[in-house]
Amino acid sequence: MKLVILDRDGVINRDSEAYIKSLGEWHPYPDSIRAIARLHQKGWKVAIATNQSGIGRGYYTLDTLEAIHDRLIDLVEQAGGEISAIAYCPHRPEEACECRKPKPGMLLDIQKSLNFKVCDECWMVGDSLRDIQAGLAVGCRTALVETGNGIDSLDGLPQLAPEAWVCRDLASFVEQLLHNDHN
Template structure:
């Protein structure tokens, strides 16, 4: 639960925190943090922010990796964050493919609703109003904007391609990477 002294930030994973791959990130060895991303999370934590990750992981239902592999990737991330004074408070993931037409796969808002329930405990129509959502694809941003989140596009991962296509949600802020986002957010809060 978010307290008055802490705030929430929602991050996509692949392409925002770690390197992305068109062949899927399938193992601990393939999970490689992007330069500055872990330091960004630590900076945000130290400024009182809680970090929730919302990530589509259709590689699970495609059989490219197992739930144990996914947990091992997240354990690696946690292990690399700890010495920096950082942590991820929660990880929400959708294991489905687009064909499954579930409500949790971004851009559908199901994962965001779950995050809102966990952190905000509200029945509001727009329970994530004012919460930054950071992603490298349009679907990341659309999922959060549906519930009132403020969209932030990073140009890592698929971000450059997403920017060039346009059609970004109104008010989308653009950052070179996660560290640039963190620095901009903390400068504006100072």
């Protein structure tokens, strides 16, 4: 199985320092939905692993998060794609849980839910070093997108993951991956 695990905020949709607290505040990047659909159409499974400490902070509810994810799933399906799994961490950083990235808990949960062991044909795509760290912890290949917090994360990437791809956005990652997949 070929699997791409995506961070959500800053990769699929615009991020906000004030958190994405409602469906009305959730705005996907112009090409991200189509990019996810292309992955699926080319035989890749797509999953999402997203830190959502706004729930633990009381900024929004689980119902709000589910509404956002339902909208994301609907848009991807309308574009001809599929999201195989979504994992989220509702905890605040100080709770020291095992699921919050950079820890690999969510990625392990995805692996278990898909009955699949992460391997060389698995990618973790994020906009922060904690996304890359979580991917490396389970053996994923990694890519950092320059959207969201990506530009601010570039300086630490060479020391952490010199083999990581750096891509302008999710659509350019998908383009590069599919090009390399056929070579």
